[in-house]
Amino acid sequence: MxxxxxxxxxxxxxxxxxxxxxxxxxxxxxxxxxxxxxxQVLNEDTSSQNVKDYLTHTFDWVILTTGIGARTLTQSATDANLSKQFLEKLSQNSLAIRGSKTMDWLKENNLKPSLVSEDGTMDHLFSLLPSPSKEGASVFLQAYHQDDALLKNKLEAAGYTVYLSQPYAFEPxxxxxxxxxxxxxxxxxxxxxxxxxxxxxxxxxxxxxxxxxxxxxxxxxxxxxxxxxxxxxxxxxxxxxxxxxxxxxxxxxxxxxxxxxxxxxx
CATH class of the missing domain: 3.40.50.10090 (Rossmann fold)
Structure with missing residues (x-):
């Protein structure tokens, strides 16, 4: 039975x-x-601005927390005819990744991470992230409305300057x-x-x-x-x-x- x-x-x-x-x-x-x-609600204007800000600023780390977020940012870059520049810069950045769907997105775009959360949790990813190597070291953090403030605060407490990218959210x-x-x-x-x-x-x-x-x-x-x-x-x-x-x-x-x-x- x-x-x-x-x-x-x-x-x-x-x-x-x-x-x-x-x-x-x-x-x-x-x-x-x-x-x-x-x-799920895509924040198209926010996502587009996130891509432009990423391309015009220097970041020591890029943290991607969800496959949806990574794909949304990529689509915004494509819509703005910036996909080549966006992916090229990501290939040169230190990438910290959480989640199997985010890893799938990396593989599709021939990108390799520097850090991967083996158990899929942000706690494990943060335990792997090194302390800032210089004053003012910055992180591009892709998150969404849930726990975003907590994640940002943890990174700032560790000594990083954080740019918070929120390409999507969820309605109740x-x-x-x-x-x-x-x-x-x-x-x-x-x-x-x-x-x-x-x-x-x-x-x-x-x-x-x-x-x-x-x-x-x-x-x-x-x-x-x-x-x-x-x-x-x-x-x-x-x-x-x-x-x-x-x-x-x-x-x-x-x-x-x-x-x-x-x-x-x-």
């Missing part, structure tokens, strides 16, 4: 939610989608959707909820935090696609967070199926 047979699994993802639900269904369960990320998700998911979790009518980003976790835990944490620590299994998302769940006081050995959606569903299969035999 498949581990997910008769299991109701909440899917907090927006993108790829259909694919995740299909994988769950193939393993005998039912996926119930509650888009919790919020609509539907209040109705959020309330519906929270109610399902609190009532424990879902067997598990899968999260594919820390943003989804933050959005859900904005209200009813204690009730949600208690439900996850009781019967609702919290499932994360990778370490960054898992840490956000753990920071909410959730004692058990299931995550795959590889941060992939397919591997996440397989890990969940194996978890329930193991429970059936114990």
């Amino acid at each position: 498949k581990g997910l047979t008769d299991k109701r699994i909440g899917v907090a993802a927006d993108r790829k939610s259909e694919a995740i639900s299909k994988l769950i269904e193939n393993m005998g369960g039912s996926g119930v989608v509650y888009p919790s990320q919020g609509k 998700p539907s209040e109705y959707t959020m309330n519906s998911l929270k109610e399902e979790i609190v009532k424990q009518s879902l067997d598990a909820v899968v999260f594919t980003s820390k943003t989804q976790v933050k959005n859900i835990f904005e209200t009813r935090t204690q009730e949600l944490t208690e439900a996850f620590n009781d019967q609702v299994l919290a499932v994360a696609v990778g370490k960054v998302t898992a840490k956000e769940l753990e920071d909410q006081g959730i004692k058990q967070v299931l995550q795959p050995s590889r941060p992939k959606m397919g591997a996440m569903v397989v890990a969940m199926d194996r978890y329930y299969q193991k429970k059936l035999t114990t």
Whole structure:
């Protein structure tokens, strides 16, 4: 018998939610989608200005935190007929990279990083970043509205001057959707909820935090696609967070199926 047979699994993802639900269904369960990320909004004017500022200033490090951000900046450079200059300067800069999608973007553009966060977290990336080699050493930090101030403050505390690039942001998700998911979790009518980003976790835990944490620590299994998302769940006081050995959606569903299969035999 498949581990997910008769299991109701909440899917907090927006993108790829259909694919995740299909994988769950193939393993005998039912996926119930509650888009919790919020609509992605590209800040085209900001992104274009970020590219121009990057090309006209000197930076000791370029930190790219997301594949979406790197691609948005590249598209803005292309739109302004500056892609050649943009990529050429990046090839000469020291690049510090977080995230598998960011690495995919680097490979597509034949760029090589100087530093890579092996576990996909900003904490690990910052632990690798050397102290400034000179006064006024500067960093071009690509981030977005979530945790951007925290990241900037950490770099400034280390002695860097920081240029903050925010090529995109997320609008808040539907209040109705959020309330519906929270109610399902609190009532424990879902067997598990899968999260594919820390943003989804933050959005859900904005209200009813204690009730949600208690439900996850009781019967609702919290499932994360990778370490960054898992840490956000753990920071909410959730004692058990299931995550795959590889941060992939397919591997996440397989890990969940194996978890329930193991429970059936114990």
